[in-house]
Amino acid sequence: MELERHEYDVVVVGAGGAGLRAAIEASETGARTAVVCKSLLGKAHTVMAEGGIAAAMGNTWPEDNWRVHFRDTMRGGKMLNHWRMAQLHAQEAPDRVLELEDWGALFDRTPDGLISQRDFGGHRYARLAHVGDRTGLELIRTLQQRTVALGIDVYMECTVTRLMHDEDGVTGAFGYWRESGRFVVWQAPSVVLATGGIGKAYKVTSNSWEYTGDGHSLALQAGASLVNMEFVQFHPTGMVWPPSVRGLLVTESVRGDGGILKNSAGNRFMFDYIPDYFRKETAESEEEADRWYTDKTNNRRPPELLPRDEVARAINSEVKAGRGTEHGGVWLDIASRRPAEYIRKRLPSMYHQFKELADVDITREAMEIGPTCHYVMGGVEVDPDTQESRLPGLFAAGEVAGGMHGSNRLGGNSLSDLLVFGRRAGLAAAEHAAKLAGARTEVAEGALADAAAAALAPFDRDGGENPYAVQQDLQSTMHDLVGIIRTRAEMEQALDRIAVLKERVANLSVEGHRQYNPGWHLALDLPHLLVVSECIARAALEREESRGGHTRDDFPAADDAWAHLNLVLDLPPGADSVRVTRQPLPQMPGDLAELLES
Amino acid sequence: MGYDATFRVWRGDASGGDLQTFTVEVNEGEVVLDIVHRLQATQAGDLAVRWNCKAGKCGSCSAEVNGRPRLMCLTRMSTFAEDEPVTLTPLRTFPVIRDLVTDVSYNYEKAAQIPALVPRPREADGSHRMQQVDVERSQEFRKCIECWLCQDTCHVIRDHEENKRSFAGPRFLIRLAELDMHPLDVADRRDAAQEEFGLGYCNITKCCSEVCPEGIHLTDNGIIPLKERVADRRYDPLTWLGSKIGRRPRS
Numbered sequence: 001m002e003l004e005r006h007e008y009d010v011v012v013v014g015a016g017g018a019g020l021r022a023a024i025e026a027s028e029t030g031a032r033t034a035v036v037c038k039s040l041l042g043k044a045h046t047v048m049a050e051g052g053i054a055a056a057m058g059n060t061w062p063e064d065n066w067r068v069h070f071r072d073t074m075r076g077g078k079m080l081n082h083w084r085m086a087q088l089h090a091q092e093a094p095d096r097v098l099e100l101e102d103w104g105a106l107f108d109r110t111p112d113g114l115i116s117q118r119d120f121g122g123h124r125y126a127r128l129a130h131v132g133d134r135t136g137l138e139l140i141r142t143l144q145q146r147t148v149a150l151g152i153d154v155y156m157e158c159t160v161t162r163l164m165h166d167e168d169g170v171t172g173a174f175g176y177w178r179e180s181g182r183f184v185v186w187q188a189p190s191v192v193l194a195t196g197g198i199g200k201a202y203k204v205t206s207n208s209w210e211y212t213g214d215g216h217s218l219a220l221q222a223g224a225s226l227v228n229m230e231f232v233q234f235h236p237t238g239m240v241w242p243p244s245v246r247g248l249l250v251t252e253s254v255r256g257d258g259g260i261l262k263n264s265a266g267n268r269f270m271f272d273y274i275p276d277y278f279r280k281e282t283a284e285s286e287e288e289a290d291r292w293y294t295d296k297t298n299n300r301r302p303p304e305l306l307p308r309d310e311v312a313r314a315i316n317s318e319v320k321a322g323r324g325t326e327h328g329g330v331w332l333d334i335a336s337r338r339p340a341e342y343i344r345k346r347l348p349s350m351y352h353q354f355k356e357l358a359d360v361d362i363t364r365e366a367m368e369i370g371p372t373c374h375y376v377m378g379g380v381e382v383d384p385d386t387q388e389s390r391l392p393g394l395f396a397a398g399e400v401a402g403g404m405h406g407s408n409r410l411g412g413n414s415l416s417d418l419l420v421f422g423r424r425a426g427l428a429a430a431e432h433a434a435k436l437a438g439a440r441t442e443v444a445e446g447a448l449a450d451a452a453a454a455a456l457a458p459f460d461r462d463g464g465e466n467p468y469a470v471q472q473d474l475q476s477t478m479h480d481l482v483g484i485i486r487t488r489a490e491m492e493q494a495l496d497r498i499a500v501l502k503e504r505v506a507n508l509s510v511e512g513h514r515q516y517n518p519g520w521h522l523a524l525d526l527p528h529l530l531v532v533s534e535c536i537a538r539a540a541l542e543r544e545e546s547r548g549g550h551t552r553d554d555f556p557a558a559d560d561a562w563a564h565l566n567l568v569l570d571l572p573p574g575a576d577s578v579r580v581t582r583q584p585l586p587q588m589p590g591d592l593a594e595l596l597e598s
Numbered sequence: 599m600g601y602d603a604t605f606r607v608w609r610g611d612a613s614g615g616d617l618q619t620f621t622v623e624v625n626e627g628e629v630v631l632d633i634v635h636r637l638q639a640t641q642a643g644d645l646a647v648r649w650n651c652k653a654g655k656c657g658s659c660s661a662e663v664n665g666r667p668r669l670m671c672l673t674r675m676s677t678f679a680e681d682e683p684v685t686l687t688p689l690r691t692f693p694v695i696r697d698l699v700t701d702v703s704y705n706y707e708k709a710a711q712i713p714a715l716v717p718r719p720r721e722a723d724g725s726h727r728m729q730q731v732d733v734e735r736s737q738e739f740r741k742c743i744e745c746w747l748c749q750d751t752c753h754v755i756r757d758h759e760e761n762k763r764s765f766a767g768p769r770f771l772i773r774l775a776e777l778d779m780h781p782l783d784v785a786d787r788r789d790a791a792q793e794e795f796g797l798g799y800c801n802i803t804k805c806c807s808e809v810c811p812e813g814i815h816l817t818d819n820g821i822i823p824l825k826e827r828v829a830d831r832r833y834d835p836l837t838w839l840g841s842k843i844g845r846r847p848r849s
Contacts, residue, residue, distance in 0.1 A: 040648070041706065042744055043656045101726050101782065104715040106733045106740060113727030131737065137655065138740060149714035156706075179695055208650045242627020248653050353653060356672050357629070468639035512644030515611065516696040519643035 001452055004184045008034045008153075009433035010426070011173055011188040013160050013215065016044035017136075017415060018398025019194030020143035021096075021422030022429065026192075027150050031430035034186060035147065036155040036175065038210050042144045045196050045208050046418065049136025050251035050349060052118055052128025053419070054412030055093035059114040061125035061296065066090040067595050068124055073413060074596055075277075076122040076307045077377070077406020078548045079563060080228065083588040084384035085404040089413070089420050096419035097129050105142040107131055119256040122307040122410040124281070125296065126256075133251050133349045139415055158184060160214070161524055162451040163191060163222040164443045169392030170222070172443045174451040178521060181514020183452050187443050189436040190429035192387075193219060193380060193396040194422065198232075198532045200471075200525075202373035203479035206238055206249035212525040213532030215400035219380045220531060220578070224389035225570040227402040227583075229378035229532070230539035231549040233409055234484050236261075236311035238372025240329035245357045247372040250332065250350060252411040254367070255304045257346050258293060259334035261315070262366070263323035269330075270303035273314035278306055309408040309548050312371040316484050319370065329370035335363055371484060375414065376532075377405045377549055378539070381568060386428035387421055393432055397425035407548025458523040464509030467523040474501055474529060482537050487553045491541045498534050505530060531571075535578055539567045542580050600625045603675070604683040605633060607645070611696045617685065624675050630684065631659050631670040634698075646697035654811060657745030661698045662687045667747040667809045689750040690757075702746055708766040711794065712773055716785040728781045739776035739820055741812045742769060748806035748816060754799045765796030768806035768816050775820035778827060788828045797821070797828060 010026040012019045015037035027033040037044065056069040069090035074081050097115065101107070107129050108116040119126045131138040147154065160175040164185070172187040195215025199207025216226055237250040255261075263269050274282045282303050283289035289302035304311065315330050324330060334343055340363035344351050347362070354360040354367060379402030380389050387395045398418045405413065458464075481494035505526045510519040545559035546552050568581045603624045606617040620641055622633055631649055638645050649659040652671045659670040664685050678684055692700035720726055748768040755761050766774075774791045777783050791797045802825075804817045814820075 039650055039658065040702070043650045043658050045650070047656045047743075048651050048653065098720075098724065098726075102715075102717045102720075104717075104777075104780065104782075106728075106737050106780070109728055109730040109733060113729055114725055116730075131740075134655070134741065137743065141740060141742075145709075145714065148710050179699075208652070208656075210650065243625065244628045244632045245653070349655070356654060357674075358627070466639075466643060468643065472639075510643060516646040516699050517644045518638055518646060 001449060002182060003448065003452075004182065006034065006184070006186045008032045008186060008188045010034070010190045010192065010429045011036060011186045012192045012194055012426070013173060014044065014194035014196060014398070014400070015041055015154065016046035016194060016196055016398060017139050017143060017418030018422035018425070019044070019192070020140070020147050021419050022192045022194055022397055022426030023152050024143065024146055024150060025423045025426030026430040027152050029427060029430040031433055034153045034155060036158045036160055036173065036186065038157065038159050038178070040156050041154050042140055044140060045210060046136050046140045046415070048206070048208070048249065049139065049415055050133040050249065051120055051253045051256065052130030052135045052412050053093070053097055053139065053415040054120070054123060054127050054410065055097045055129055055416055056090060056127055057094045057097065057115060057117065057129070059110055060117045064125040064127060069093070069127065070592070071595050072123050073410060074406070076410040077408050078558065079406065080547065080566065080585065081406030082384050082403035082586060083592055084586065085421070087592060088384065088424070089404060089417060092420045093416040096416065096423065100139070100142050103142050103146040105138050107138070118253060119293070119305065120252055120411045121255065121305040121311065123412065128256075128412040130253070133253050133347045135415065155184070159521065159524065160218065161455050163218050163394065164447055165222050165391060165394070166441055166444065168441065170394045171441050174448060176455060179516055181517065181520070183455070185443055185448060188433070189440055190393050190395065190433045192425050192429050193394070193400050194398050194425075195400045197376045197399040198529070198536075199373050201474060201478045201529050201533045201536070202483070203475040204238065204247040205373040206235060206247055207373065212529050214525065214528040215396065216379060216535070217528035217531045219389060219391070219394065219396060220535075220569070220571045222391050222394060224391045224394055225381045225568050226378055226535055227381040227566050227568050228407070229376070229402070229535040229569055230543050230567060231377035231407045232373060232536060233308055233375040233377060233549045234312040234371040235374035236308055236315055236371055237332055237369040239358065240325075240368050240370045241327040242358060248353070248357070249372065249374065250367060250369050251347070252308070254332055254334050254347060254350060257334065258337045259304070259332055260302070260337065261304055261311070262331040262333055263318045264325055264330075265323060269318055269323070270306070270311070270314060273310065273317070274303050274306070275310060278310070282306065307408055307410060312484060313551060315371055325368050327368060329368045331366040332369045333366035335365055340364070375399060375409055377407060377409055378402045378535070385424065387425035388428060388432070395425040395429050397421040407550060455524060458508050458510045458520060461507060461509040464507045465504055467508050467510065467519055467526055470501060470504050470508065470526060471522060471529070474526075474533060477501070478533055478536070482533070482540055485551050485553050486540055488541065491537050494537045495534065495541070498530060498537065502530055531578070535569045538578055538580050539569060542567055601680050603633065603680065605637065606683055606685040607637070607697070608687040609645070609697050610694065612694055615694070628675045629671055630663055630673040630675065630686070633675065634670060634686070646695070646699045648699055655743060657743035660689055660745045660747055660750065662689060667750045669745055669747070669811050672811055689746065691750045691752070691755055692746070704762055705744070705746055705749060705767070705769065708770045708795075709773075711766070712770060712777070713785060713787055713790065715777060715780060715783050717782040718784050726782055732781045735779045735819070736776045736781075738814055739772045741814055742772065743812060744769065745811060747809045747811065751805045751809045753803070753805065761796070761799065765799045768800070768821065770795060771797060771800065771824065772814065772816050772820035775824045778824060788831045791824060792828050797825060
């Protein structure tokens with residue numbers, strides 16, 4: 001077998017915010033570091049993040065500090081967050097933002113020259129460091145340029161198909177060059193997964209093709225566990241028209257900067273959907289809500305800025321009740337609320353996106369929007385301080401890791417998560433590799449041959465099904481049966497269908513040859529998508545309550561008994577389906593618990 | 599509503615190829631990339647194309663549409679007549695890998711050669727203070743999504759492989775301009791801009807600004823001011839004299 005071989009201390013899989021931040025940290029500690037990514041450098045999904053990076057820097061509201069951010073994050077996640085991750089995140093985010101400036105990032109400024117911070121859902125104070133509404137681009141470019149300046153090796157357009165490991169832990173990763181189809185093995189005692197999410201399991205999503213759950217699946221197959229997989233975030237505002245852009249993200253900044261939601265009758269409906277849990281901190285009248293933008297001390301947040309799960313459910317209910325738009329959405333209106341110049345300045349990329357793709361001028365007209373699959377709260381179960389999984393030497397950071405966001409993530413907490421835990425994962429991975437120096441295990445040759453054979457199997461079969469058709473059927477299954485609102489009967493049906501899809505995937509065949517062949521690439525992504533879909537459906541079936549990004553029509557309320565339980569999934573050796581286990585939440589120290597009372 | 603369009607797509611690899619004709623359905627509101635995806639799903643499963651965000655934010659799906667460098671995700675089908683054939687070819691400035699995918703490693707090599715930001719020290723409270731008006735100049739260039747359309751269209755390298763060694767292309771000239779105007783940066787890249795990155799090759803025909811999907815004014819706001827700064831340094835006799843007698847700082 002023709003095989004390219006490399007040896008490193010730390011191999012990072014994924015070149016979004018978390019992956020690059022991990023690689024930078026590992027490299028700066030002296031570890032020989034490589035980044036492997038499916039796209040060209042700088043194209044990872046982080047580039048699409050719009051709103052900003054949540055960090056309690058206190059630049060616009062001096063009252064803000066990490067304790068308030070911690071509280072907002074825990075309440076937004078309906079207390080299922082791993083408290084230690086939420087604490088580290090809130091404490092370290094400001095430093096992670098500041099160091100980006102030393103690497104060239106140029107955030108928008110306050111009048112006295114500090115980093116400007118904007119309002120977002122679920123955050124008590126204006127807290128998001130931002131660059132217009134293209135913050136993700138600024139983040140990825142800054143980290144990319146830092147990665148290049150440090151001379152880190154980047155394997156672009158390479159897909160990892162297997163993790164290599166033995167009973168003591170990780171030994172490396174196996175994959176192929178997308179350009180040529182040739183195989184590569186990276187031997188390393190530490191592997192950091194930073195592969196992002198799973199959005200391509202759904203029909204309507206804001207996620208790019210890369211979001212196939214490969215990191216979740218690789219971890220599971222190597223013996224690590226996943227946590228919180230039932231919690232999938234549907235962002236309230238995706239584009240709905242024309243069909244070709246359905247699901248494309250419309251940033252929460254539109255609401256943070258003054259935009260409101262209206263139904264087809266022109267009513268500002270969010271006041272009808274304020275849950276008791278957030279009533280004390282939400283405005284009672286439109287007047288109070290409008291005053292809040294400039295006076296946060298004496299007024300409460302507009303209900304449009306409730307956490308995303310609440311807003312997405314409300315939109316879903318309005319449409320179901322027949323008060324939706326022609327194309328099944330609702331109206332997001334900033335045109336009638338803010339001057340055109342302000343909108344173009346604060347939301348340039350939204351202005352551009354609607355103008356180019358929908359022929360809508362958002363400074364004059366309302367936007368037609370509806371929920372879109374955006375983010376998975378669930379991911380690899382990791383140690384909160386090191387991001388190490390159950391498998392020694394395997395780390396996970398960013399969206400592919402679980403625990404930080406509990407049952408629902410607040411907007412802006414993703415970019416900060418990437419930076420805080422990317423850095424921690426990179427540091428711990430480098431330390432792990434240093435500890436094992438001199439005692440490293442070779443990758444087993446048999447396992448390499450096996451991985452290569454599995455990757456080539458779709459070429460060996462003739463007359464099988466086309467992978468694109470299978471992907472569409474999976475996306476419809478998850479959208480229709482394990483979407484925003486779930487029931488037992490539908491999820492059981494979804495699991496039956498997933499079992500059938502597994503058989504279909506085992507019989508796929510692809511045309512052409514190994515050089516840059518998208519059909520083949522998709523055929524290799526599909527098993528990952530199927531296993532994460534199964535994880536979501538099994539966990540969602542098990543949790544008989546509604547909380548955050550998991551809503552059961554048959555169990556519509558939150559249940560106190562479930563408030564202290566995580567669901568953990570693993571793949572027992574030899575089993576053909578995943579196992580769900582109930583696990584008590586880690587105990588929060590008293591001084592942190594007190595912060596939540598205020 | 600829907601109609602059948604004629605697409606002519608270049609298919610092949612480094613050893614050669616040709617335009618293949620497809621008849622493919624087009625629906626309301628679709629962009630060229632939607633049609634390419636439909637071709638993959640129904641007629642040409644192995645048609646090679648790069649794409650990621652499908653929203654004009656990542657700069658992956660660059661190609662030449664009817665001979666013009668464009669992002670396929672931002673090229674709406676409604677800009678063509680229904681009976682007008684749409685021709686898709688790979689970016690001409692870069693070597694073909696397969697179908698619409700080209701080898702853009704030239705750009706990554708140039709990126710690695712640009713001297714990184716050298717920040718001034720932070721203030722006593724640990725922060726950097728900068729005024730909005732000062733960051734905006736460099737922010738314009740940091741909007742760049744690295745789609746390489748400016749590189750593709752630039753006549754210095756479009757049909758002149760031999761110039762690639764000594765010319766970094768418009769994308770990296772504005773990267774130099776960005777660093778030159780960056781409020782925190784203390785390095786001087788003016789000699790490098792001229793000598794290593796080929797600033798002098800640009801004769802400001804502004805083709806790059808015309809194809810930029812982000813509307814960046816590469817020439818007017820980036821390259822011309824950079825040329826002026828380089829000229830100041832290189833030919834200003836006072837600067838020269840100052841640097842000789844040591845009364846003025848070198849930059």
